Amino acid sequence: MRKMTKIIISAALATALSFSLIFSPAAVASSANDPVAEFVTRLYQTALSRQPDPAGLEYWVNRLKSGQISGAGAAYGFIFSEEMKNKNLTNDRYVEILYNTLLGRRSEPGGKIYWLNNLRSGMSKFNVFLGFAFSAEFSSLCAAYGIKRGDVDHLPSSAPANWPESTDRLIDPSKPMIALTFDDGPTNFTPQILDVLAAHDILATFFLQGNRIEKNKSTILRAFLEGHEIANHSWSHNDLTAMTASRASAEVKDTCDAITSITGVPPTSFRPPYGYTDSSVNRIAAELGLDVVMWTVNSQDYSIKDAAEIYDRTVARVSNGGIILMHDIQSVTVEAIKLLIPKLLEEGYQFVTVSELLLYR
Numbered sequence: 001m002r003k004m005t006k007i008i009i010s011a012a013l014a015t016a017l018s019f020s021l022i023f024s025p026a027a028v029a030s031s032a033n034d035p036v037a038e039f040v041t042r043l044y045q046t047a048l049s050r051q052p053d054p055a056g057l058e059y060w061v062n063r064l065k066s067g068q069i070s071g072a073g074a075a076y077g078f079i080f081s082e083e084m085k086n087k088n089l090t091n092d093r094y095v096e097i098l099y100n101t102l103l104g105r106r107s108e109p110g111g112k113i114y115w116l117n118n119l120r121s122g123m124s125k126f127n128v129f130l131g132f133a134f135s136a137e138f139s140s141l142c143a144a145y146g147i148k149r150g151d152v153d154h155l156p157s158s159a160p161a162n163w164p165e166s167t168d169r170l171i172d173p174s175k176p177m178i179a180l181t182f183d184d185g186p187t188n189f190t191p192q193i194l195d196v197l198a199a200h201d202i203l204a205t206f207f208l209q210g211n212r213i214e215k216n217k218s219t220i221l222r223a224f225l226e227g228h229e230i231a232n233h234s235w236s237h238n239d240l241t242a243m244t245a246s247r248a249s250a251e252v253k254d255t256c257d258a259i260t261s262i263t264g265v266p267p268t269s270f271r272p273p274y275g276y277t278d279s280s281v282n283r284i285a286a287e288l289g290l291d292v293v294m295w296t297v298n299s300q301d302y303s304i305k306d307a308a309e310i311y312d313r314t315v316a317r318v319s320n321g322g323i324i325l326m327h328d329i330q331s332v333t334v335e336a337i338k339l340l341i342p343k344l345l346e347e348g349y350q351f352v353t354v355s356e357l358l359l360y361r
Contacts, residue, residue, distance in 0.1 A: 204351065297324045
């Protein structure tokens with residue numbers, strides 16, 4: 001088993017790490033008094049999307065300092081924890097977390113597609129983890145904190161029992177795809193939209209307005225658990241380009257934090273209110289790890305009051321790789337998608353989230 005595992009690691013790294021960016025230890029080196037504690041704190045933040053509790057921090061720091069576990073062993077403990085298991089992550093999110101946690105950076109399309117294809121072809125999540133844990137990049141990250149990466153022989157031989165494997169649906173990049181997006185919610189119309197999406201077994205992306213999150217937590221959690229992408233649409237839906245940089249940053253960051261507090265997964269997509277952006281807003285998004293996502297088709301469901309007219313306008317403008325702008329704030333949108341979704345499915349479109357669209361297009 002160990003010999004086969006090492007062969008898998010070698011073959012995987014030879015291909016996947018050819019896509020890797022050069023990792024700079026200086027980017028994560030800290031002036032903190034305890035670099036080991038800094039390393040563990042980072043694991044909590046990137047893998048579990050939260051700050052460490054004092055007892056947990058002490059536990060992992062002591063194990064690392066005493067040599068009971070290596071850097072790879074600590075990473076295994078977080079990636080294959082019950083807390084992580086309960087997130088019910090898609091393959092896409094699982095791979096992105098491995099990039100953030102073990103390589104200290106976001107994924108690049110080539111490498112991410114490589115690992116996703118391996119998962120869909122039957123490679124276990126444990127062996128994908130090994131591919132990251134025994135990379136040169138993770139070795140450099142560990143060294144930056146004065147921690148030994150460790151050897152494969154010091155790890156368990158598999159993921160914990162009953163660990164969930166592939167949780168992704170299949171997307172065919174050779175077939176047309178479209179991303180359906182909803183802005184300004186959640187509202188009392190959002191559950192109705194979720195019902196329509198569920199009836200057709202398709203996914204969409206919801207760009208949430210931060211000041212509506214607190215009163216709609218159950219709706220957000222439902223959308224997330226059903227596989228929809230939960231994205232950021234600022235806190236108050238005001239023009240960010242007309243604000244100071246600090247206020248605009250708070251609008252975006254506070255919404256990220258509110259979403260993460262419910263889903264446990266930080267959003268990766270951001271749509272500025274009204275589509276207004278500039279270099280300052282783009283920089284804020286980049287610093288928070290967010291892709292700025294606009295649209296190619298405006299349904300104008302916010303002003304058109306007739307579902308059939310929204311349907312006609314949208315169908316006439318849809319094309320492969322497009323992003324449809326809609327809003328989950330009124331009943332006419334619910335009626336419009338009841339017409340729109342069957343038509344686009346009939347025309348052969350795959351409905352994908354915006355992150356999936358960015359990955360394959």
